[in-house]
Amino acid sequence: MLERKYLFPHVIELNYQARRRLGVNVYLIDGGSEWLLIDIGYLDHVEEIIDLIRAMDFSLSKCKMLIATHADADHVQGIGRAREMLRTKIAAHPESVEALATGDGELTFARIKAQGIDLPMPRCKVDIKLKDGEIIKVGELKLQVWHTPGHTQGQLSFKLGNLLFCGDNIYKDSCVGVIDAHHGSNIPAFLRSLQRILEDDSEYLLPSHGPVFRRDNRIIQAAIDRLTKYQYMADFGTCAIGWPLLDEWERDVVEGRMPDFTK
Numbered sequence: 603m604l605e606r607k608y609l610f611p612h613v614i615e616l617n618y619q620a621r622r623r624l625g626v627n628v629y630l631i632d633g634g635s636e637w638l639l640i641d642i643g644y645l646d647h648v649e650e651i652i653d654l655i656r657a658m659d660f661s662l663s664k665c666k667m668l669i670a671t672h673a674d675a676d677h678v679q680g681i682g683r684a685r686e687m688l689r690t691k692i693a694a695h696p697e698s699v700e701a702l703a704t705g706d707g708e709l710t711f712a713r714i715k716a717q718g719i720d721l722p723m724p725r726c727k728v729d730i731k732l733k734d735g736e737i738i739k740v741g742e743l744k745l746q747v748w749h750t751p752g753h754t755q756g757q758l759s760f761k762l763g764n765l766l767f768c769g770d771n772i773y774k775d776s777c778v779g780v781i782d783a784h785h786g787s788n789i790p791a792f793l794r795s796l797q798r799i800l801e802d803d804s805e806y807l808l809p810s811h812g813p814v815f816r817r818d819n820r821i822i823q824a825a826i827d828r829l830t831k832y833q834y835m836a837d838f839g840t841c842a843i844g845w846p847l848l849d850e851w852e853r854d855v856v857e858g859r860m861p862d863f864t865k
């Protein structure tokens with residue numbers, strides 16, 4: 603049997619466990635009599651991940667569900683395959699169901715035509731729809747569901763005691779999940795999600811990419827400050843809610859003021 607490397611009591615992360623970069627962070631929540639997975643990653647790694655789980659002596663038939671934090675290909679390309687191999691149920695937020703069920707290339711980021719990215723995105727049925735405030739029981743544990751839209755409409759986070767699985771909301775370097783109009787990103791919603799994370803009492807943040815880290819509110823606040831500015835910057839196109847420069851310019855144009863180069 604392969605030694606289980608717990609990050610925290612009841613929590614294993616498969617990249618740390620494998621001692622190599624598989625891709626997205628894959629969290630195994632060990633409830634004792636049963637377990638579940640948060641995300642699975644690319645199709646190419648599904649078998650390796652399931653082999654690891656088996657080698658750690660988890661019974662595959664005790665997998666309660668596989669949760670998609672959201673429907674991005676790097677998180678869930680392998681979810682349909684894993685559903686078959688584990689004979690488990692797939693859980694996601696209702697806003698992720700369409701992307702998962704249709705395998706839509708644009709919504710899942712499987713296809714970014716202008717960059718030559720075109721990955722297969724197998725369709726997957728969603729068996730359980732998770733809503734904010736719900737409690738998922740896994741053995742002796744209770745996982746609280748948070749709906750944290752912003753990066754994408756269906757983004758979920760989960761609270762387990764003093765741990766917050768924060769998805770693509772915030773990473774250790776204060777970066778956040780990509781903001782892209784085609785993906786359903788919404789900056790005001792993102793800010794509300796970050797504010798909720800900021801005000802929470804969780805002690806450790808377990809993101810979907812990169813290192814797990816201890817809460818430092820400066821990391822979250824820096825992201826809030828940046829995104830607050832993004833709302834008024836042309837850089838973010840239709841994800842911005844306004845562009846003050848253009849409003850000012852329009853007033854000048856309408857009132858017949860010519861540019862004043864002395865200012």
Ligand SMILES: [Zn+2]
Nearest residue numbers: 674676770810
């Ligand atoms: Zn991601």
